[in-house]
Amino acid sequence: MSLRWKISAAVAVVSVLVAVALSLSVHLAYARRQADDAHRLQAERIRLLLREYHRSGQTVFGSQLDDPAVPADLRAAARDGVVATALRRTREGTFVWAAAGTGGHVLSLRSDYGPSLADLAALDRVLVLGSAGAGVGGTLAGIAVGARLSRRLRRAAAAARHVSAGDPTVRVGAEIGGRSHDEAAELAHAVDAMAEALQGRLEAERRVTADIAHELRTPLTGLTTAAELLPPGRMTDIVQDRVKALRALTEDVLEVARLDTATERPALSDVALGDFVTRRATAFVPDAQVRVRTGTVVATDPRRLERILANLLTNATRHGRPPIAVVVDGLRVTVHDHGPGFPDHLLRAGPMRFRKGGDPAAAGHGLGLTIAAGQAAVLGARLTFTNPPEGGALATLDLPVASDVP
Structure with missing residues (x-):
């Protein structure tokens, strides 16, 4: 997998995870807030109904006395002067209960919690759409960022290959372009500095080699002439052979120096x-x-x-x-x-x-x-x-x- 797709995948995953985490946080906070509000409102209602019951002796506004449907734990918690609330899910739906004890009896009120759940479901749909949008947006942003970085690095690699092939005119920083001063630009400048230093050293080495070989030509010419004038004999043959080898070596060194310049062109x-x-x-x-x-x-x-x-x-x-x-x-x-x-x-x-x-x-x-x-x-x-x-x-x-x- 290329760096472009690795960056895109990483940004997409992070975007989705952040969106999901935020959505869960909002969902839980809103659900807790809804439940707290429902408990508080139901407690206020049962207190009002309890005062009305004490005044008139009648249950009003849907409240019931000793309702057998009251959850057992809620009935046990409701004592004289004590108000208890509970949120229960049944086959009929989800309800919020409130109960208060009075004179050995339990006054209770049940309210439908369905509208609150509908609001929570609507919020969840918005959160899902928002998370999907954030994931898609993050993915597209990651693809854009990864593509730009990958394109710049590919250009840098291509330029570096030209430099390694001996092209002294190519510079990585100029090839990747852009005005940003990011890590890719720093890498390009470092490669350019290294290439310039290496080219300087190679040029100095080539120049020294060529100069030495060139300077050897003049004394070798005289040495060759002098060797040819020596009288025949074994020592003359040895000298002439060594002079010939030295001359061939000098020509080879000069040829290597010319090839190092990378300026040679073929005659086709x-x-x-x-x-x-x-x-x-x-x-x-x-x-x-x-x-x-x-x-x-x-x-x-x-x-x-x-x-x-x-x-x-x-x-x-x-x-x-x-x-x-x-x-x-x-x-x-x-x-x-x-x-x-x-x-x-x-x-x-x-x-x-x-x-x-x-x-x-x-x-x-x-x-x-x-x-x-x-x-x-x-x-x-x-x-x-x-x-x-x-x-x-x-x-x-x-x-x-x-x-x-x-």
């Missing part, structure tokens, strides 16, 4: 996915088993798609074991190796830069899958990593249809 062109993957996969890994189940033409960025495929195959080669199977099925491309599988931290949180899985002594710097995931995000594709039941590691790239490409 139509690509026959089956033929494209077959040629690239066999070029990167000649022993790869490539199968095209369903070929299709997709609008994508060939350079970025090639980068993703190369990094997935490189990861499978370094950390997995053959055979490496590449399958194209419509807009889906899978790379499956038969090694130990992806590490748990990658399955939980996705690729993390400079954190490798599998054998710590394996080559690489943990940037390959990070770059693949970043390039997939630029293409609007979905890249997932799983360990299938049959073993190994399975990377699945789901390319978007043309209308979903950013």
